[in-house]
Amino acid sequence: MDQELVEENQKLKAERETQRREDQLRDSLSELQKLKEETANYAKEAERWKVERNTLQNHSEQLEKHLQVAKQEVQGPKCGRDMVVQAMRGQLKKKEKQVDKLLDSAVAERFCRLAERVDSLRGLRERNPGNTDSDSLTESINIVINNSISAPVAMEKLESAWRDYSLAQEKLKACQMKEQLGDLIDNRNKVRGVLTATVESFLQEAECLPVRQRMDKLEEVSSSLTAVFGPASMEGDVGEQAFEQYSQWRTQRTQLTSSVRDGTDKALQALCTWSENVGKFFCLSANTVVGVNDIVDGVNELLKQAENNVAKELDSPLSVGEQNNHETKAVSNAFHKVMQHIQSEQSLLRDIMEKYLLNTKFKGEMLQWQNASPTPDSLFSVKKRIRSLRAQLRWRQVEEASLEEAEDFDLTEILKKKEEIAETRNTLFHEIGQERKEYMKLSALAEGCCPELPLLYPEADIHSHMSSGGLVVKSLDRDMFDAEPMKELSGRRPLVCTEFQGQRVILKGYTVNEEAEARVLERTTQFHRTRTQRESQTDTGILPLLALFFGKSDPLAYVMVPYFPNGSLWNVQTAKPLTASETVKVMRGVARGLQALHAAGVTHASLNPNNVFVLHRHQGMVGDYDFIKTPVQRAVDSGMVAGSISLVAPELRQTQGTPPTPACDMYSYGCLLFWLHAPGFNGDLDSGSRLALDISGVKLEDKLQALLSKLLVCVGRLTAAETLVDDYFLSDQ
16 A cells, blocks of 8 residues: 555656646746747837837927027027026937937847847758758769669670570489480580680679679668668659659759848848948048948848848748658659669679679689599599498407407407507598598589589489488498497387497487388488578577488498487486576477478477487477387377376377377477476366366466467467567567
8 A cells, every 4th residue: 555655646746747847838938929029019119219219300300490489589588598498408318318228229139139040040051051851862863873883794695594504404414314414415515615605704794893882882872861761662663754853843942042042141241241331430540431321321221131031041941841742752752763773773783793603603613624524533532441441440340359259368459459440440430421521522513513423423322412411321330330239218229329420429220121211211311401401500409310321231220310418308307407597498499490390391290308309408409200100100109298298289189190280299399398397297188178288277477378378279379480489488588
């Protein structure tokens, strides 16, 4: 209650303060209006006093005449007449002094008022010395129109040459018979020769154009105009006459402005000349030709003319920036037209820059292969070294086994042999890394300038590397690794932990036949490509697949992934549960991973605490799923639980065999998010037929509650992209 009284008191004080300020403002406005009225009255009074002074002067002259007549006619005593005359003269002088005082005050007031208006006009001209909004628009139009860059002459020919070249390359890619390659390669080389010459011409032209400087200038002009006129709407066309109409309006406005200012300058100059004459006349120490008439005649007219011209300029719509509808439309149309020109030229310049970079790269490739076509010789050399190292490794492993089984057990010799094996293994893995680099180079060539490579050199097996996105490594074999079985995690499939190229990894084994091998290859490649397509992002939210290879001595497919000790979400929560802020960061990463998978058309269907990984307690990622199982099989797996919470979406439980969708992943995601905040939740499904998780009895933070209410529903769940922009995640950034 006390708090409410304090708040009410503060509110009343604020209202009284506001009322007091409003009263002060009204009083100030009223006082200002009174001053204006008094000024106008003073001017009227001064005019009245001037008329009265003239009347008094006339009256004085008449009195003088009457006095002269009175001297002759009146026969009274001389002293009486003198007293009367003296009294009348005294009254006359007193009246004249009063009139002079009033006239002096009126003249001072008039000059003061004129001086104030001249000072206001001086400030207006200083603030606006001709650089108006229309001036900046005129300057921008001149810059955009007169200094524009046109497309290079070779650019049109370049487009045609690239089309012909691309068509020839597509024919090579589509070729399935080696016998047809010769003619296709000859045709491609002929077309490529034309393209190379055209590229050279284009590059020479483009290098002579100040594209970067022009881009910077256009950006500067665009920013300047936007700051003055606001953002431009590019919808519709304002017409080709926009600049002409603006130019006509601009010319008329300039002439009118010049006329008004010239009139003011002439009137004030005339007043200055009069002032100089006054100074010359009243200077007694110097001879002057200025007469009384020069400083008396026309002074009122000069003052009046100056007042009128100054007032006219101050009140002119050109000075206060007012425009009629026609003028506003002319300026607006010109602004939008010049912005359209800017965007059009910027688009052209970006196109020139992109083509310059593309064709410079093409020229470099052509220079590299102008004397010799690319071959996989380097790859073959690496493969030869790999075969040799594999043989050495196997032989040394046999030697080590023999030493360990010998009766005279020599530990020193065994340790030495182990070191040789480790060194050979590391060298072998290094060469396998080099092999992958060579495959990447050849794949880039096959996808670019040399699509004939896979067909010309089938023994290099470039197609396998390209079709798997570089995931398949045929040179690897299980026997190469010094692996440790992970018995605690090998209930579903054999897992071993080992080291590869300086990194701890896990090899997941899948028992496969010929059909299953094709499925594993397809699904791993799809998962792998989803992540590699987003590798430019710092946090893709997807566990990387490092390699895929098939056993040469066993019917197993091995998927290599990074090893994160105790990094699963289940292990992290068991050891040290995530805090609220850590949960937000981790689950944001998981949502990003789901967003990437769903955008690629992949439904994970296996999102559970053992399949979500946490790095450094702030980065979350989605793990790989069982590549043998179908999405339907993964979605109803017994591992789809978190504590006592089922992670299977209601629609999958209602109808057995229903294919899971991205929405099912988001239901599992919502359950995981809830489980992280309520790990001891013992509730179950609600009593209705919807089979959705009932969390109404759990106290949660408002934003989390709002998000879960949009995820743990039967229909209309948020997508991963929508989840990422929910207030629950945005408030933590």
